[in-house]
Amino acid sequence: MLSFLNYLISGISLGSIYAIIALGYTMVYGIAKMLNFAHGDFIMVGGYAIFTCMITLGMNPFVSILIAMAVCLVIGVTTEKVAYKPLREAGSPLAVLITAIGVSYLLENLALLIFGSNPKSFTSVVSWSGITLAGGQLHIQGVTIVTILVSLAVLVVLQWFVHKTKEGQAMLAVAQDRGAATLMGINVNHTISLTFAIGSALAAIAGALLCSAYPTLTPYTGAMPGIKAFVAAVLGGIGSIPGAMIGGIVLGIIEILARTYISSQLSDAIVFGILVVVLLVKPTGILGKNIQEKV
């Protein structure tokens, strides 16, 4: 029972990381209507930025994360301006998808050139060793607790931002109808840039937490978590912020439990299998809205 609880907690922790990445995915998809395949690589960029600040330059972990967030934010906004924005009116969502793949290759290969292909061993950004419960039988690592708390904080702040501020309302309006939003005087370009800025900064936080929990960093670190987070966003209902959170945590729990109790090799197959089943039963995801297309 205690070991089950232990696995459940590590599942929630992994799921919280997925959730933070999925938040970025889901916001960009909801507002810019594009699949940003490079999003996973922003995690990797964040990881390397923290690695450089914290280990090479010996800075404070907190400052390192702030710098990494700034680096990711700049890269995210620049990418959007240079590579995605010119294609927004191209008429085919595929064009921007391929450019996103190009950006993903570009970031991976830049990291490969700068940092090499050898995995860097990451030191956890959380130095707290955690708490021990139930007379020493249940140990929860500090990084696990911090991950869960950070993701909850991110969720609360984002919900507040989207629903209570003017910029957040503008995001909702652009997500609903870009043309009508423009007519209402909303600067669509500015809103989309802001979305990318938030998504990329969240990716840096996710990078810090991911590399603290799984301390190897390679240029391809972000790829698989990126895809999983996308799955999480779809599972929760793409475009929905609480949905991304729920999807991420559900996915993390399933992955850890499947790895522990069924088969470590088949855990990915089980995760993707559950996605397919959920989509068949409820195509819009757990919290997605069903919007009927009209003539």
Add this chain to the structure above:
Amino acid sequence: MKKKKLSRQTWTYIVVLIVYAVVEIFEYAGLLSSHLTGLLVPATYYAIVAVGLNICVGILGELSLGHAGFMCVGAFSSSLFSILTENSLPTAIRFPLAMVIGIAVAALFGFLIGIPVLRLNGDYLAIVTLAFGEIIKNILNSLYLGYDSNGLHASFTSQMDLGMEADGTMLMNGPMGISGTPRDANFTVAVVMLLIALFVAQNLINSRDGRAIMSIRDNRIAAESVGINITKYKMLGFVVSAAIAGAAGVLFSHSISTLQAGSQYFGYNISILILVYVVLGGIGNISGSVIAAAVLYLLPELLRALSSYRMLIYSIVLIVVMLFNWAPAARNWRNRVLASIRAKFGKKGAKA
């Protein structure tokens, strides 16, 4: 008008044949390095998958991110068949049969995925095919299969768990995959398959069924209102697309010594790579896919002299080409430049 279209189709076949002849002559004359020779078959089967994916993306208008998965099932099913019948059937019968089996299995998987997914609208096909590709890769990577006098044995844990007799033979060895598939596929076979794939694709596009599929792509609601069975035609396009990918998988498995379900062969990144070929070759332009696949597959290899910078250059080229080809601003600029060139060179250019 019709005559022009026909000649374009024929031109595609002629160009493929000319390229094939030139390559064969060069190879015969010993002008190709063994490294380059080894790339010929892969370049051809990527071209075949690109043709298949273009039917899905360009003609059907649905995004698939799992065509590597269809390649994978085609490759493994045909490989198992070839190994089991290696001693009982001659190559001339065995390989075509393996091809049929690989295509049929891939088409079956396409059908099974299509039943639930093609009824829905939106990006669901992309997500479910992505999931399918990863599931197939994952399962095949952890499947152990062997046979002995008691029949087939399968296990998901280890070779030991199969509990085979001493005379048993391993067929699939988990992540080690299948080894010893007879190497029946060569460049000639691959080119023949490419021509067949092109023929199937071009005929589908120019048929009544193909026009029905394209009408769904252009306006689903309008197509439905003139009585086109949406699900049926979507299914037709998707199954043909999957089947062609399966054929490419058969070529793949019969051209290498060890078939593994690793992500470098069948991962989602390979599906995306093929999508890149399709989009750069022109969505809906079948011959464009072949050219793009051949050029882009060989490009990183030809850039090998630049060593570690080659993938960096590749990615930058990809972004720049996409921006140049698709961005409305770049298109306007191109049209202006073309117009000014025409104005300079007088009426001749303006007429053409």
